[in-house]
Amino acid sequence: MKIFNTASRTKEDFRPLESKKLKIYTCGPTVYNYPTIANLRTYINQDLLRRLFEYNGYKVTQAMNITDIDDKIIIKSNKEHIPYKNITLKFEKIFFDNLDELNIERPEYTPHATDPEAINQMIKIIQSLLEKELAYKSEDGSIYFSVNKFKHYGKLSGLDLGGIKDGARVDQDEYSKENAQDFALWKVKKEGEPSWETPFGSGRPGWHIECSAMSTKFLGETIDLHSGGVDLIFPHHENEIALSESYTGKKFVNYWVHCEHLLINGQRMGKSLNNFYTLDDLRNQFEVEPLAYRLLCLMSHYRERLNFTETSIHQAQNTLLNLRTFIKKNLDCDSEGETKSIENDFHKAIDDDLNTPKAMAILFEFINKVNLNNTYGHDVHKLLMKLDQFMGLRLKEIKQTIVPKSVALLLEERTRARADKDWALSDKIRKQIEELGYIVEDTKSGSTITEK
Ligand code: AMP
């Protein structure tokens, strides 16, 4: 199994810390607003990554944080005069509902930044960094990490430390490489902001310390894999490495996996750019299902940007409907050997750095072939159910058409009429079948029936 590691910028053979076990950490959402379909692309790809390992027989343990305290949440809470928890609980529920609709498996751990065990772990790390003099308290009482004291700082993102002024500080959690400075671990209490008491003063956590705390707390000092969107490489992941490795003295992550952005009109889709859609928009405005969006993501590679268009989402919806109709028809190919070789080719494609567009092309080509040249049986059905453990398109829920005897007899009669070229009788029987709630479709090798 090969995976592209951002840290080495190459595709590497995957070697787990423990045989057939995977420890994976995923940066979760900041729950202050509706998730955009761009955010959801990242979570779909993380789910595919998780399912890839499960498909390969790994037991996965995944942790994902829920950021339920940060600058954006506080600003919204003050502006709308409501407690911050009212905002975060509402949007956390929407986030998880969205994951369910997209058939994204839940991580084993989804701790909140404000959970007491998370806060305690953050306090522990900050105290240790203060003792080691890798972090310091500023005049106003906030705690900062000294980036110049971590010798690997900048390695993941390729940042040249030369431009960073000693002691220059940044308060915001998000900033660009040009503004790289010592960053806040603990923000001193301010009027109108929620705060927690600690040995180094009351205040609230910064964002980067959150993931270091959750990862070490729930998964241990070193983990196999850490994932997130490409925008998180700097500063967030760079900072997570600096904090975790300074705290434990061990390597933090073996494989860094980053998902490319969803674009719209060639521009990054984002909340700040106000050019986004939500899952509800897909349903109401485009009249497509969430699973059509999952399929759209499956048909593109996670390391390629994906430009969202109305045409592409409609095409994905049609492809999904065709796939369901195919399953309902219960067609088969001639040999079990062929389904085995398709399964192998599909598996090989996803094992090669999650090449889902190639895997889907293999599957669709096979389906087209079976559609043209069908006989009856169950090997194809078995194959699709197996592959769906990875794809997650809920294909198991599709009921195959069980045709009542009366309809089957009508179909036989119609086939005879067609063989006799009695088109008038054939049309009459088709109507009779339709009145009973079934659709007849004629293919080169015979007629098939699906429920209306
Ligand atoms: P946030 O809730 O803003 O912290 O973002 C949640 C996740 O969405 C992060 O992993 C981001 O990297 C990711 N993300 C943000 N913008 C995009 C985008 N345009 N396409 C794909 N993923 C994105």
Ligand code: ZN
């Ligand atoms: Zn994180």
